Amino acid sequence: MRERQHQQIARWERIWLAFSGLMTVMFILLIAYNLATEGGHIAQRTAKASPEQILAQDVFANPGVRALAPGRVQASMVARAFSFQPQDVRVPVGSEVTFYLTASDVQHGFQIERTNVNVQLIPGEIARLVYTFDQPGSYRVTCNEYCGIGHHDMLGTVTVVPASQWSAPARAAAAAADDDPDAGPDGATVYATHCASCHQANGRGVAGAFPPVAGHMAELTREQGRAYVAQMMLYGVQGPIEVEGTTYSGVMPAWSQLSDAELAAVTNHALTGFEGYEADDVEPYAPDEFAEQRGLGLSAADVLERRNE
Ligand code: HEC
Ligand SMILES: [Cu+2]
Secondary structure, eight states: OOHHHHHHHHHHHHHHHHHHHHHHHHHHHHHHHHHEEEEEOOOEEEOOOOOHHHSHHHHHSOEEEEEEEETTTEEEEEEETTTEEESEEEEEEEEEEEEEEEESSSSSEEEEETTSOOOEOTTEEEEEEEEOSSSSSEEEEEOOOOTTTTGGGOEEEEEEOOGGGGGOOOHHHHHHHHHHHHGGGGGGHHHHHHHHHHHTTSSSTTTTTOOOTTTTTHHHHTTHHHHHHHHHHHHHHHEEEEEEEEEEEEEOOOOTSSSSHHHHHHHHHHHHHOOOOOOOSSOOOOOHHHHHTTTTTOHHHHHHHHOOO
């Protein structure tokens, strides 16, 4: 009697083990299938800071859409029980949209229907992802993580409009910047095109994720020297650095694909182009200073070593 009972239990255990093994394999296959057919679209987790610190920054204190450069916009939204703020963001069709997202109270989801955008939002973390909408229309945003009693009402929209119907305040400034073609590359335009999506339009970065360049570029020039700045721009920098008392451990991409004149212009823009952070005591950079540092074959890790010397 006991023996039979024992055998029966052992059989059920084997079935259960096989079943859980099969489920595990199935989940792995599902992920692999999705990656193969839909492509990976994993949001970068960029910052870890207190929720208050994150919410106090301009991107989230005044969330919404900002123009960065022609063909590039930034959209920030804050998820809170039970709404998205703002409820609707309007972006132009065909533009590269960099989303900055965070949650203010509990975990939420952020899924844009008819796209493969689907991220988890955690208080104290910033999710950054880039998406381009190819079709105009209204895309519903849903919270797909149960967040409380009003969860089912937590809806937002991304309204994608033809470029001709889209306007944002900063756009006029970016367009006005390149009116003198003889003056060489315009630092503000280079900045808006290549730097603002991380270091922000106001040059002050995102605490914990992207250090400020306004104010900091001058400090770097004084403390690390001009050769370091040119190398950092050409080869990037990677690893733990401290800026204005906050630690950053990210990757600053290399910008060697920009011309010497563009590098000088954007570096000078960081020195003098941000209100309240103008450094008049620092001599403007010349394109030659970047030309001299080319071809050294440095890696971003080498640059960090030079920074620490
Ligand atoms: C994809 C995001 C991204 C873009 C785009 C970007 N940066 Fe950075 N930048 C970073 C990160 C991350 C760091 C911090 C690196 C670290 O933690 O070591 C950084 C660091 C810096 C620093 C400080 C370096 C130091 O040694 O203190 C400066 C100055 C800077 N970037 C300027 C620029 C300029 C100018 C551009 C445009 C040409 C630019 N960045 C574009 C992400 C970016
Ligand atoms: Cu929810």
